[in-house]
Amino acid sequence: MMNNPSGERPAPAVHAEGLTVVRGGRTVIDDLTFDVVPASVTGLLGPSGCGKSSLMRAIVGTQAKVTGTLEVLGRPAGAAVLRPRVGYVTQDPSVYGDLTARQNLDYYAAVLGIPRRERAGQVTRALTDVDLTSHADVLTGKLSGGQHSRVSLAVALLGSPELLVLDEPTVGLDPVLRRDLWDLFHRLAAERGTTLLISSHVMDEADRCESLLLMRAGRLLAAGSPDALRARTHTESIEGAFLHLVDKARADETAAV
Numbered sequence: 001m002m003n004n005p006s007g008e009r010p011a012p013a014v015h016a017e018g019l020t021v022v023r024g025g026r027t028v029i030d031d032l033t034f035d036v037v038p039a040s041v042t043g044l045l046g047p048s049g050c051g052k053s054s055l056m057r058a059i060v061g062t063q064a065k066v067t068g069t070l071e072v073l074g075r076p077a078g079a080a081v082l083r084p085r086v087g088y089v090t091q092d093p094s095v096y097g098d099l100t101a102r103q104n105l106d107y108y109a110a111v112l113g114i115p116r117r118e119r120a121g122q123v124t125r126a127l128t129d130v131d132l133t134s135h136a137d138v139l140t141g142k143l144s145g146g147q148h149s150r151v152s153l154a155v156a157l158l159g160s161p162e163l164l165v166l167d168e169p170t171v172g173l174d175p176v177l178r179r180d181l182w183d184l185f186h187r188l189a190a191e192r193g194t195t196l197l198i199s200s201h202v203m204d205e206a207d208r209c210e211s212l213l214l215m216r217a218g219r220l221l222a223a224g225s226p227d228a229l230r231a232r233t234h235t236e237s238i239e240g241a242f243l244h245l246v247d248k249a250r251a252d253e254t255a256a257v
Contacts, residue, residue, distance in 0.1 A: 011074060013038040013163055013195035014059055018068035021054050028054045030218040031068070036197055036211075038162075041189050043209030044199040045242070051218040052199040053091065056165050059197070060088045073162055084112055087156030087164045091171070093148050094155070097141025101132055101151045104140055108155045126154040129184060146173045153181075157188075164188070166198045170205065182208045206238035214242055221245040 012035035021029035029051045036042050044052050057063035058070060061078020070077040073085055095104045105123040114122055127133050130150040135143060140151050149169065156164055166185075170178045182205075188194040189210075198209070206212055207226050214221040214229070222229055222245055226238055233244040 010038050012036055012071075013073060014197065015071040016069065019055075019058065019070050020067045021051070021058055021063060022065045022067075023054065028218050029058070032220045034213055034220060034223050036195060038195045039189050039193040040210045041185050041196045041198065041208070043206055043212045044197060044215065045203065045206055045212055045238070046201065046215035046221075048201050050215045052201075052215060053167055055215075056088070056167050056197070056199060060086055060165050062088075084159050085162045087158075087161035089152050089156045089164075089166045089169055091167045093152050095140050095148070095151045098139065100137045100139055101127065101143070101147075101154070102136040104151055105154055105158060109158050112159050114159055122158050126157040129157055129188075130154045131180065146177045149173065150181075160192065160194075162193070162195060164194055164196045166196065168199050168201070170200065171202070178205075203237070203239040203242060212238070214245060216242075216246055216249065219249075221249060 014034075014036035016035075017033045019029060019032040020027060032055070044055065046052055054063055058066045059072055059077055061072075061082065066077070072079075072082055075082055096107075099107065102123060105126055106119055109119040109122055110116075124133075127136050130153050132147065132150050132154060135147055140148060143151065153166070153169060156166070164185075170181055173181070185196050185198065185208075189196060200206075209226065211223070211225050212229060213223050221242070222232070224232070229238060229241045230236065233241040235241045235244055
């Protein structure tokens with residue numbers, strides 16, 4: 001995390017208060033309040049279907065029927081000025097299989113409005129960041145699943161975004177590639193001051209994060225560092241902490257009936 005010489009607490013990269021999302025008449029995100037610390041790696045953990053993707057879409061401004069307060073980098077989520085400042089990787093690859101990795105990045109660099117004189121350098125840096133320089137001129141459709149995912153991540157890195165929102169970027173990848181990507185995420189936070197919000201339903205990835213948001217059924221169970229959550233729940237693992245918090249939430253719901 002970047003140093004703060006003034007000693008003052010930096011403004012959150014993401015601030016949510018009373019955040020609610022309704023989709024198809026059903027509340028999929030229910031009254032969330034949290035902050036994401038800038039220049040850090042924050043994990044958004046919870047089972048599939050708990051609302052992680054809806055929350056990420058709300059943060060990047062592509063989710064409809066959002067109420068409450070949601071500020072991103074000091075601006076309302078979805079504001080036009082945030083487009084070059086926020087990178088977003090969805091679960092499904094969003095690149096073209098009939099273009100090479102380099103051509104995909106060059107195309108998206110143009111869409112982002114990166115000046116032509118800067119595009120080649122930006123593309124090369126993004127390819128280097130995700131270790132794809134040796135496959136830069138291979139059609140994306142011929143790349144492996146892990147390489148395909150890295151092309152999508154490279155697109156999100158174009159323009160040096162201040163916030164990266166990554167929806168389950170390591171799911172289905174082999175252990176070595178997962179480790180390498182997590183190393184990259186921490187380098188981006190430490191060396192470039194990038195804020196990363198990374199979702200996963202794999203609890204063993206929790207200890208790779210500096211702070212966590214634990215979700216269940218559209219609600220926030222808890223927030224804090226892995227160590228703090230284990231201490232709070234008197235458990236030895238984040239999975240144990242999560243299960244403890246789920247049991248407590250169920251007991252509270254039963255008591256309220």
